[in-house]
Amino acid sequence: MSDLAACPTPPIGRSLWQDARIRLLRNRAAVASLIVLALMTLACLVGPLLTGHPYDRVYQDYVRVPASLSAYPKAEALPAAVQRIASRIRATPSEIVVDATRIKLVLTAQRPIDQHLLVYFDRSDQFGTPVITANEQEGRRLSLDVPIKRQYFLFGTDSNGRDLLTRTLIAGRVSLAIGLLATGVALVIGVAYGATAGYLGGRIDMVMMRIVDVLYSLPFIFFVILLVVFFGRNFILMFLAVGAIEWLDMARIVRGQALSIRRQDYVLAAEALGVSTGGILRRHVIPNTLGPVIVYVTLLVPKVILLESFLSFLGLGVQEPMTSWGVLISDGARAIQATPWMLIFPAAFLVTTLFSLNFLGDGLRDALDPKDR
Amino acid sequence: MLTYILRRLAAAIPTLFVIVTISFFLMRVAPGGPFDLEQPLEAKVMENLRRIYKLDQPLFQQYLTYLSALLRGDFGPSFYFRDFSIAELLAQGLPVSMRLGACALLLALVIGGPLGALAAFRQNGAADHAVIGFATAGITIPNFVVAPVLQIVFGLTLAWLPVGGWNGGAFRNTVLPIVTLALPQIAVIARMTRAAMIETLRANHIRTLRAQGLSTTTIALHAARGAALPVVSYLGPAAASLLTGSVVVETIFGIPGIGRYFVEGALNRDYTLVMGTVVVVAIFVLLFNLVVDVLYALLDPRVRLE
Numbered sequence: 001m002s003d004l005a006a007c008p009t010p011p012i013g014r015s016l017w018q019d020a021r022i023r024l025l026r027n028r029a030a031v032a033s034l035i036v037l038a039l040m041t042l043a044c045l046v047g048p049l050l051t052g053h054p055y056d057r058v059y060q061d062y063v064r065v066p067a068s069l070s071a072y073p074k075a076e077a078l079p080a081a082v083q084r085i086a087s088r089i090r091a092t093p094s095e096i097v098v099d100a101t102r103i104k105l106v107l108t109a110q111r112p113i114d115q116h117l118l119v120y121f122d123r124s125d126q127f128g129t130p131v132i133t134a135n136e137q138e139g140r141r142l143s144l145d146v147p148i149k150r151q152y153f154l155f156g157t158d159s160n161g162r163d164l165l166t167r168t169l170i171a172g173r174v175s176l177a178i179g180l181l182a183t184g185v186a187l188v189i190g191v192a193y194g195a196t197a198g199y200l201g202g203r204i205d206m207v208m209m210r211i212v213d214v215l216y217s218l219p220f221i222f223f224v225i226l227l228v229v230f231f232g233r234n235f236i237l238m239f240l241a242v243g244a245i246e247w248l249d250m251a252r253i254v255r256g257q258a259l260s261i262r263r264q265d266y267v268l269a270a271e272a273l274g275v276s277t278g279g280i281l282r283r284h285v286i287p288n289t290l291g292p293v294i295v296y297v298t299l300l301v302p303k304v305i306l307l308e309s310f311l312s313f314l315g316l317g318v319q320e321p322m323t324s325w326g327v328l329i330s331d332g333a334r335a336i337q338a339t340p341w342m343l344i345f346p347a348a349f350l351v352t353t354l355f356s357l358n359f360l361g362d363g364l365r366d367a368l369d370p371k372d373r
Numbered sequence: 374m375l376t377y378i379l380r381r382l383a384a385a386i387p388t389l390f391v392i393v394t395i396s397f398f399l400m401r402v403a404p405g406g407p408f409d410l411e412q413p414l415e416a417k418v419m420e421n422l423r424r425i426y427k428l429d430q431p432l433f434q435q436y437l438t439y440l441s442a443l444l445r446g447d448f449g450p451s452f453y454f455r456d457f458s459i460a461e462l463l464a465q466g467l468p469v470s471m472r473l474g475a476c477a478l479l480l481a482l483v484i485g486g487p488l489g490a491l492a493a494f495r496q497n498g499a500a501d502h503a504v505i506g507f508a509t510a511g512i513t514i515p516n517f518v519v520a521p522v523l524q525i526v527f528g529l530t531l532a533w534l535p536v537g538g539w540n541g542g543a544f545r546n547t548v549l550p551i552v553t554l555a556l557p558q559i560a561v562i563a564r565m566t567r568a569a570m571i572e573t574l575r576a577n578h579i580r581t582l583r584a585q586g587l588s589t590t591t592i593a594l595h596a597a598r599g600a601a602l603p604v605v606s607y608l609g610p611a612a613a614s615l616l617t618g619s620v621v622v623e624t625i626f627g628i629p630g631i632g633r634y635f636v637e638g639a640l641n642r643d644y645t646l647v648m649g650t651v652v653v654v655a656i657f658v659l660l661f662n663l664v665v666d667v668l669y670a671l672l673d674p675r676v677r678l679e
Contacts, residue, residue, distance in 0.1 A: 214388050225620075226399055226647070229639040306515055313517045313621060314636060326515075333521040337529070347518050354513035 020291075023367040030363025033356035040353055044172035052152070053163035055170040056321040059151070060161055061125040067156035067164070067341045073126045073148065078103060081126050089117040091142075103127075103146050112139035121146055156341045158331065167323055168346050174324040175350070178239045179305040183297055185243025186304075190250025191293060195285050197251070198258025199277070209255065212248055224307075228316045238311065238318075242304050253296055257289040291368040298361035302354040309350065325350040378667065385659045392655045393443065393648070397436055400644055407452035407642045426452065439645075443652070453643035462634060463649055469539065470630035473622070474615040476551045481558035481611070486604065488559070489566025490593060493600075496571060504563055511560025520553045520625040537627040550626045554619065558611055565604050573599040598672065605669050609662045616654055 014022075024030055048055060061081070062072060073081060078098055082105060086093040091107040107113060121127040121144075128147035135142055155164035197208040227241045261267060262285065270280050309326025311317045313333075318324045325346050332343030408414060408422050423429045427438060442449055448459035492504035527549060528536035540546045573579060573596045582592050620632035631650050638646030 214391060223396070223399075225636065225639055226396065229403075302513065306513075309515055310517070310621065313515075314624070329515065329518060333517055336521045336525060343518065343521070347514075350515075351510075351513050355509060358509050358513060 020364075020367040024363055027363040027366065029359045030367075033359040033363070036352060036356045037360065040172065040349070040356070041176065044169050044176060047169040048166050048173075051163060051166045051169070053166045055166045055323070056162065058161050059125045059157060059163075062151070062153065062157050063161040064159055064339050064342075065153055065157050066339075067154060067345070069154065071150040071152050073151075078126075078148075081124070085120045085124060085127075088120050089113060098148075101148055101150070103148055104133075105144055105146070107142045107144060109140055113142055115139075115142075118144075125149065125151070155345045156339070158328075158342055159335065159339070164328075164342065164345060168325075168328060168349055171323045171325045171328050171346065172349060172353075174318055174322065175305050175308060175326070176353070178242070178308045178324070179301040182239040182243040182246065182304040182308075183300045185240060186246040186250055186300060187293070187297060189244070190247035191254050191286060191289065193247070194251035194254025195258045195281055195289060198255035199262050199281055199285050201259065201262065205255070209252075212251055216248055224311065225314070225316065228311060238308065239304075242307055246300055246304065250293065250296060250300075253292050254289045257292060258285050261285050261288050295361055295365045295368060298357055298364055302357040305350070305354065374667070374670075378663065381663050381666070385656075385663075388659065389652070389655055393440070393652060394436075396648060396651045397439065398432075400642075400647060401432055401435075407644060409642070426450075439648070448649040448652075449645040451643055451646050453638065453641040453646065459645050459649035462646065463631065463653055466629060466631040466634050467653065469542070469628060470616075470619055470623070470632060472542065473547065473550055473554060473619060473628070473630065474612065476547065477554035477558060477615055478608070478611060480551060480555040481562050482604075484555075485559040485562030486566050486597075486601075489563040490570050490597065490600070492563065492567040493570030493574060494589070494593070501567075504567065508560040508564045508567075511556050512564075516553050516557060517621050517625065519556055520549070520622060523549050523553060524625075537625070539628050550622045550628060553622050553625075554615060558615065561607065561611070562604055565607055566600055569600040569603045570596060602669065602673055605665060605672060608668075609658075609665045612661045613658055616657075 065072060068074075075098055079096055082093050082096060082103065086107060089107065089109075091109040091113050093105050093107055095104070095106045097104040115132070118130050118132075121130045126149055128149055130144045130146040133143045133145050153163055153165070155168060158164055158167065193208065193212075197205045224241045224245065228238060264284075267280060267284050270284055275283070305325070308317060308324060309329060312324055312326030313330040315330075317326050328346035329343060329350065332339070332341075332346060336343050406428070407426075408419060413419075414422070420429070427435060430438070439449070448463070451457045451459055451462060454462060488504050488507075492501040495501045524536050527534045534548050535546050538546055574592075576599065579592060579596055582595055616632065619630055620636060622628070623630040623633045624636070631653065634646060635650040635654075637643070638650065
């Protein structure tokens with residue numbers, strides 16, 4: 001006992017997880033990816049509330065307008081817009097004076113102007129309710145003061161005149177949700193199946209892995225297409241189908257781990273103490289397979305997001321007015337020449353996310369690899 | 374070896390049977406039928422059509438009929454492309470898809486392998502980072518983004534190559550689809566070769582070669598055999614993902630391959646066409662996996678085929 005007391009504070013050991021965290025934080029690409037992913041998630045969750053446009057609001061006057069940092073309507077487009085509305089009111093505009101927030105003009109006509117028709121200003125997306133400042137010549141000459149509605153379309157609008165920024169963020173929600181949910185399904189099935197097969201071993205293991213081998217040789221993408229085509233384009237069904245495909249790799253990885261873990265002393269000790277099989281699986285086997293599983297999960301999420309966008313490209317994905325990055329990209333790809341921003345922005349978001357996830361996965365693999373100290 | 378191949382072929386039969394059964398019943402429990410048009414057909418016409426195609430029989434009876442026809446190598450008539458049998462459609466589409474896939478795989482090996490080896494020899498150098506960056510981009514950028522960009526650049530702006538179409542398989546028409554298909558595979562193969570090569574370069578036999586002062590080329594050739602193993606085992610999944618990719622590429626470039634037949638068949642409830650494509654693709658994947666396993670055993674004497 002005296003020896004122990006004489007010993008100064010023993011060096012503090014680091015667990016695998018502490019060690020991995022330190023190594024991960026030293027990897028600059030992985031940390032940057034983590035930050036990017038956090039920002040991306042935050043933007044997709046909160047962003048649609050801040051853009052000022054509902055994702056399904058159609059602006060008829062702003063169909064396919066290019067991305068711009070300044071507000072719409074543009075000053076040079078105003079006279080034409082006024083002209084268009086005036087002609088519907090059957091009057092001629094003149095003396096147009098534009099300032100930052102209002103436009104002053106005079107409408108003249110042969111016959112008295114029907115003031116109800118001024119509602120056309122209201123109905124357009126560019127102007128507010130006009131105020132009549134002067135009424136001359138028995139209503140044939142109206143001086144109007146019309147407020148201008150300023151709208152920002154930072155990413156431009158799509159071919160239906162919907163704000164692309166809001167839609168890209170909403171699409172991010174859907175894509176990320178599908179990625180996470182499908183990966184979750186694959187994780188649960190794969191880990192449970194693989195751990196059971198690996199821990200029980202013997203004939204059960206052989207049969208279970210034989211089933212996995214058979215499933216491997218099925219042309220799965222064809223089955224997903226079949227499922228989605230025949231049972232409706234359902235959000236939940238889709239991630240279930242995708243998750244149901246992707247668990248096979250997970251099962252193999254976990255089984256390999258479980259095979260080596262079941263020979264460890266602590267498992268033998270637990271068996272000797274009479275812990276039930278389920279208990280050993282939950283307490284000892286599964287937690288110790290988590291390292292490779294986490295790495296695989298970070299690489300599976302981008303795979304699933306790509307698969308979803310592939311289905312959306314074929315028109316089998318999320319349906320209007322809901323949207324996902326795959327839907328936006330396939331719309332953009334079809335109109336790449338006339339409206340390149342419809343492809344560039346969603347593609348940039350998708351590729352950034354996938355890049356970050358890949359770098360994070362690589363970083364995690366390096367951090368958790370005990371051989372590589 | 375021969376007994377191994379025969380055993381694997383025998384084991385493929387139950388797998389195929391499972392595939393056929395699952396897809397047959399999956400399709401039939403789904404709502405809709407091949408003759409559901411926008412304007413419904415007259416009841417009598419519908420009844421006759423269903424009788425001609427034996428759709429009025431009990432489902433299990435239809436299944437047996439299809440299975441026995443399949444055993445005789447008869448894929449049946451197409452429900453949607455009238456006047457065509459499935460065998461004729463597949464005979465048109467399969468060579469096209471196979472040629473695209475084979476060329477893309479070859480291109481991926483020829484470019485991806487050396488790129489990965491280069492990165493491994495210059496580990497943590499500029500060339501290494503460039504290859505890794507390119508590989509990550511190749512994996513993350515979907516091919517339905519790459520395809521239109523290639524079309525714009527090479528088809529319209531530079532006007533070097535046709536934007537789409539098959540044109541009887543002229544070389545000029547195949548370049549863009551093959552490059553689009555190959556890009557992600559180049560990326561994956563480059564990454565795998567790099568990782569395997571780095572591992573192999575640390576092995577003892579390579580260290581001996583280095584100690585003897587042999588040239589880098591000789592060392593690379595010796596290391597290539599060890600590094601090729603994971604790449605060879607990846608070829609099976611690669612073939613499967615080329616089939617997947619071909620659905621998109623065939624749609625974008627307007628190429629009459631089986632990927633397009635499958636999607637059209639599924640959308641139009643063309644039961645026999647979908648079944649035919651699924652069976653052919655499954656046979657293809659099974660055979661390819663077998664070839665890969667045999668190749669693996671030839672390359673690595675430690676692996677024994679039992």
